[in-house]
Amino acid sequence: MDVNASWSYHGAMSAETNAATGVAAGAGLGFDPIARAREQWVEQGWDAAADGMAAITSLMRAHQIVLARVEATLRPLGVTFARYEVLMLLWFSKRGSLPMKVIGSRLQVHPTSVTNAVDRLEDAGLVTRSTHPEDRRAMLVALTPAGRELAERATKALNTDVFEQPDLGPRDVRSLVDVLTRLRARAGDF
Amino acid sequence: MDVNASWSYHGAMSAETNAATGVAAGAGLGFDPIARAREQWVEQGWDAAADGMAAITSLMRAHQIVLARVEATLRPLGVTFARYEVLMLLWFSKRGSLPMKVIGSRLQVHPTSVTNAVDRLEDAGLVTRSTHPEDRRAMLVALTPAGRELAERATKALNTDVFEQPDLGPRDVRSLVDVLTRLRARAGDF
DNA sequence: CCAAAATACTAGGACTTCCTACTAATGGAC
DNA sequence: GTCCATTAGTAGGAAGTCCTAGTATTTTGG
Numbered sequence: 001m002d003v004n005a006s007w008s009y010h011g012a013m014s015a016e017t018n019a020a021t022g023v024a025a026g027a028g029l030g031f032d033p034i035a036r037a038r039e040q041w042v043e044q045g046w047d048a049a050a051d052g053m054a055a056i057t058s059l060m061r062a063h064q065i066v067l068a069r070v071e072a073t074l075r076p077l078g079v080t081f082a083r084y085e086v087l088m089l090l091w092f093s094k095r096g097s098l099p100m101k102v103i104g105s106r107l108q109v110h111p112t113s114v115t116n117a118v119d120r121l122e123d124a125g126l127v128t129r130s131t132h133p134e135d136r137r138a139m140l141v142a143l144t145p146a147g148r149e150l151a152e153r154a155t156k157a158l159n160t161d162v163f164e165q166p167d168l169g170p171r172d173v174r175s176l177v178d179v180l181t182r183l184r185a186r187a188g189d190f
Numbered sequence: 191m192d193v194n195a196s197w198s199y200h201g202a203m204s205a206e207t208n209a210a211t212g213v214a215a216g217a218g219l220g221f222d223p224i225a226r227a228r229e230q231w232v233e234q235g236w237d238a239a240a241d242g243m244a245a246i247t248s249l250m251r252a253h254q255i256v257l258a259r260v261e262a263t264l265r266p267l268g269v270t271f272a273r274y275e276v277l278m279l280l281w282f283s284k285r286g287s288l289p290m291k292v293i294g295s296r297l298q299v300h301p302t303s304v305t306n307a308v309d310r311l312e313d314a315g316l317v318t319r320s321t322h323p324e325d326r327r328a329m330l331v332a333l334t335p336a337g338r339e340l341a342e343r344a345t346k347a348l349n350t351d352v353f354e355q356p357d358l359g360p361r362d363v364r365s366l367v368d369v370l371t372r373l374r375a376r377a378g379d380f
Numbered sequence: 381c382c383a384a385a386a387t388a389c390t391a392g393g394a395c396t397t398c399c400t401a402c403t404a405a406t407g408g409a410c
Numbered sequence: 411g412t413c414c415a416t417t418a419g420t421a422g423g424a425a426g427t428c429c430t431a432g433t434a435t436t437t438t439g440g
Contacts, residue, residue: 064427100418101417101419111418112419112420112421132418135417136418137418
């Protein structure tokens with residue numbers, strides 16, 4: 001994979017698609033499709049919505065780019081980002097185990113998504129399920145030694161290949177986190 | 191649905207989940223899980239990766255929140271955001287039709303995702319497929335009158351219910367677009 | 381001019397997300 | 411003390427994404 005790419009998914013390459021991420025690169029378009037869409041919004045008289053549209057569309061596209069990069073880094077390790085998040089939640093917990101309910105509320109995903117992720121982690125021998133001793137409705141999910149080891153390897157890979165190469169400049173990174181923290185706060189995220 | 195919520199998915203509500211978006215609200219956590227994760231990264235000595243991790247995690251969560259809001263707005267109209275994007279691409283095109291290939295490269299999605307979206311739009315009578323007159327490998331996707339009408343209604347709904355209520359303040363919206371534009375540019379998005 | 385390479389699209393599969401509906405267990409109201 | 415509402419988790423299904431592997435058509439190179 002492209003070592004100098006940072007968040008970039010094709011770096012200095014001129015190819016139109018990058019096999020590592022599977023994301024088609026628009027290099028050569030010569031214009032920013034989101035800026036163009038914003039202009040079209042204004043042309044239609046939708047001025048009041050133009051900036052919001054651009055912001056949301058930018059968020060969608062940036063998510064797509066970054067997720068592809070993260071998944072490409074995790075793929076050789078045999079986990080997806082969704083499952084990695086579950087592993088790290090358990091890794092940081094004192095006992096190394098948590099009820100399904102807690103996992104879902106921390107990750108803000110649907111209960112069935114937790115069931116799905118834990119099913120696959122269990123099949124891979126990375127976690128175990130056991131009934132909660134004080135509430136037989138609840139399931140305790142616990143990290144196995146293999147799961148703990150994989151969590152550490154995956155984190156090392158993500159840190160060096162993705163998180164330490166934000167490709168954005170420290171000011172932009174801080175600004176991005178600040179703005180999105182306000183957005184999440186107003187959305188009731190915490 | 192919560193009329194005063196803007197991007198927020200529970201506004202003044204105290205409920206733990208919002209039926210409109212299906213996103214579980216973490217209201218009452220009392221702390222920002224991403225800020226906490228960042229602290230844990232630093233505690234582990236992963237200082238160099240902490241800000242990048244926070245930025246990417248924030249992006250993931252913000253995307254989840256915003257997408258839920260967009261989908262909730264489109265659901266009554268019977269389209270998803272993925273299909274709405276295809277409709278708007280056609281709507282803005284001069285002839286009202288585009289080859290699949292162009293749709294995929296503009297939206298930066300895999301060719302099979304375009305096939306999937308167009309299949310469903312065709313089933314719903316919103317677009318038609320025809321072979322390109324000058325290249326029989328290619329398929330031309332064209333908007334039907336019903337598709338054009340739905341694109342307009344959906345845009346009106348998104349503009350008033352989502353894009354005009356960014357819940358962020360004009361400075362933050364501009365800043366977000368600017369930072370993400372730099373990110374996309376370095377990723378070769380245009 | 382014809383064979384080989386590139387291109388456009390589709391089929392089937394894996395994985396994630398959510399939704400609705402269901403079972404099992406807890407705990408409060410009477 | 412029993413009944414009922416709430417809660418925790420799971421099953422099955424729809425929809426999105428990508429991937430790999432195919433077919434058909436166009437373009438290129440010898």
